[in-house]
Structure formats: C-alpha cells, structure tokens
Amino acid sequence: MSVRELEDVWRRESPHVLGALLRRHGDLADCEDAAQEALEAAARQWQELPGNPRGWLITVASRRLIDRARADAARAGRELAVASEEPSPVPPERDDSLELLLLCCHPALSRPSQVALTLRAVSGLSTAEIAAAFLVPEATMGQRLSRARATLREAGVRFERPEPDDLPARVAAVLDVLHLVFNEGYTRSAGRALLDGELTREAIRLTRELERALPDHDEVAGALALMLLTQAREPARTDARGDLVPLARQDRSRWRRDEIAQGVAILERVLPRGPVGRFQLQAAIAAVHAEAPDAAGTDWAQIRTLYDMLERVAPGPAVTLNRAVAVAMESGPAAGLTIVGGLLEDPRLARHHRTHAVRAHLLELAGDHAGAADAFARAAGLTASLPEQRYLNRCAAEARR
C-alpha cells in the first residue's frame, strides 16, 4: 500500500477512530496517541487495504489504550477496572464526527487552539502540516495542541452531544472555526505559500460533513454556500504578475461557474426557510456579486438591503464599512463618506487600513484625487498584508497622476 493511499484512508477514518476511542475513554490526548500508534502499525503491517480499515484501526488503538492503562495502573500499584474490557472487534456504525468537531471547538479553548485541534483531530493533519499551514514553528504548534488537550482535561469536558439548548451556540463556534480555516487558506492564495488550497478544501469538506450531520441547520448551509461562492473567485483574484486584484476589478469570466451554481442552489433552498443568520446573509451578498456582469452592473440596492440586515444580525465595523460602499454605489459617494467618517472617530478603526482604503475609494469616486491619494497611502502604511500594500501603493500613485 502506498503512503498516499494510507494517508487517504487516515484522513477519512481518523475522526471515526478517535470518536470510537473517545466514547470509551474520555481523554483526548491518550486517544490521539493510541490512534497514532494504530496508524503506525497499519503503515508497517498493511500490504493491502483490510476489509474494514476503520474496525482494524479501532481495535488496534483500543488495545494500545488498555495496555497503557494497565501499565499506568501497575506503576501506581492499583487494580485495573478496564482490564477485562476487551475491545469489540466490529465497531458499531455511528458517525462521531459532529461530536468530535464540537469537542475540538469547545468554548474552554482559545480560537487558535480550536483551529489547531480541529485540523489535528478531525482532519488528521500532522502537527508539522498544521504548523506549516499557519507559518509557525512546529514546536509552537505542538505547544498549542498540548495546551488545548490539557485545557479540555482540566475542564472535565466529556465526549458527548451537548444539551439541545446549548447546541446552536456550540455549532456557531464550529462554523466560526471552519470559516477561519477557510479564510486563512483563501486570503493566503494571493501569497506564495503552498498549503493554502488544502486549507480551503478541508474547510469546505468539513462544512459539507457538518451539513450532512445537521441538515436542518440553515447557518451551516449558509457557511457552506459562502465558502463555495468565495472560492469561485479564486482564479481571478491575482493577476499575471501575482498581484492582488480586488473584487471590483476581477475578470469575472474566470470565476468558477460550477461552484457559484452550487452555492446559489444551497441558498435558494435555505433562505426561504425562516430567520437568516450572518453566514446566509454574507453568502447572499456573494451571490448578488456572482450574478452581476461587472461592478457597475451590480444590484447595489439589494446588496445595501442585505448589509442593513447583516448589521442588525451581526453588527461590527467591517459590516458597517461594507455597507458604506454599498450606500455609496447606490446613492453616491457623499453618503458613504459620512458613514466612514463616523467610523474614523473610533481610534482603533482609525488605525485599521480598511477604513482608509474604503475612504480612499469613495474619495476617488467623488473626484477628490489628492484626498484619495493620501488615504490610499495611509491605508498602505497600516496594512500588514504584502499584496494589499502593493495594491494600495499602486492606487495612491495612480490617484496622484
């Protein structure tokens, strides 16, 4: 069996193997170690794929867990309750991936820990792969993972489905984590790192699985639609030189129509069903852009309405800023500039590059080229993104001409 084939089996089976172990033995760190040992045994022993790879992995990993518990008990000089508990050779067919996602995105963990643990335990990525994806040293990522597992242990978190009342908030945290993983990959595709496609694909794969587990959860469907509609723009978001092309200037003939169609179909199914959350609204906005022939031909009135709704559901400066653009495109730059002016009174937003970048675009629209050049230059100085900085510096130079 090739390494690649084994990797595929592992990525598919690891959440189920871990889930089965966790149901019997609650400690995530122990279960991950045992699952890892089972994978190593498979790499040594499998000439070809066994009939039931999941059952094989679970059985071997369970034995490792019991061996270890015995050794620990012997060291402590204690009787061992689990000694008689032989692993069942054929595991019950049950999908544990939702419980595993919920465990990895537990509210006791910080957001970066939730992200790291999800990619490790649910996606089956190695610590080195996750570290490379987030551009940090492997030792640092190892620390984050160990700390996350220790936090779960200290908090006494159990592997079980939360109470129905708690489920919406817990699923919301999972969606935030998956969306973060997606964005990390998507925003990086303007750069040079190689693993980005992997992150966006993995986020979409996990969101699809979540949707299968919770088909009536409209925000899960909304998040999936948003990812697909965003991912569709990927071929157009850099130019031949590799520089970033903003949405308004993208060559829309390069957008991937199949992903747009999938995203739109999901939205058409869930939007009429009732109260819409922030992912559905963001996806709806992306769909309006996707259906427009170009920036000028966009239905800005509809986008403005959607941002008005989004601002009620999930208020925040980024939403207000986007609403300012929609207002400006619909009713003229002055109205948009008034909104941006209000945001600039907050010192934190005044130090954020997007506030100035949006102001610059609106000033340019209003014909104030000198003001636009200054605002573009201010935005360029504030951004920490290399491609955005190159783009904004270019805009400043063009506005000065």
Add this chain to the structure above:
Amino acid sequence: MKYVILIHSNPRPWGHPTADYVPEFQSLPQERKDAMLADFERRLKELSERGELLGGEALGDAANARLYRWTDDAPLATDGPYSEAKEHLAGFFLIDVESQERAEEIAGQFASPGDTVELRATMWPGGDDQ
C-alpha cells in the same frame, strides 16, 4: 498575527539581561528588582506554553556591529554602532497572537525601567480581495 517586540536599551557595559546593566533598573530596591525579573521569567514561560512565543534572541554589543553601506558601486564595511542614539537594539521576540490588542498587552509587559519596547507588525503574504 505575527509581531516582533524589539527591546531598545543602553546597558553599560553591554550585557544581558539588560536590566542588570541599566542604571534606571539597578537603582530600584532589591525586592522590586527581584519581583520584576521573576515576573518577566513567568511571562516568558507563559507565552511559550500558550503557543504564542515563536522565538527571540539577545543581541551582541551594538558597538561591535559591522555596517555595510553601498559606496562607489560596492559595499563598504565600517564598524558600528549603527545609530548615534543612546539606546540600541538589544534583543527581540517574535510572537503569534490572536489580535492587535493581545500583542499590545504582551508588549506592555516587556517594558522595563530604562528600556524602550517597540511593537511592530510583521507583513504576511496573504491578502483580502474585498
């Protein structure tokens, strides 16, 4: 989000930890000095355990730096220090944190009498198309 925390200091003689060689720190009561150094060690350990500390180095004497300036179409080497300022770059830490607020909180904790702590964002290769 990654940031560097740059420690500018004027230890006399040059040495580490710089606090041991900075008069503003040395003039503090011993108890206060001990508490501040213990605090610093604890914070460093905590940053590492949280997976926020990516690395850092203490730097050699700025007076022994070698400088290379482009002169007559070729690099010309001279002896340091680079700047005429009293304080020099004495060390740095690289951190990876969730937000600018967290970076500012950490940088503030690195402040010490006589030193200037500089927090700088690092550039990253990605970007948003919105």
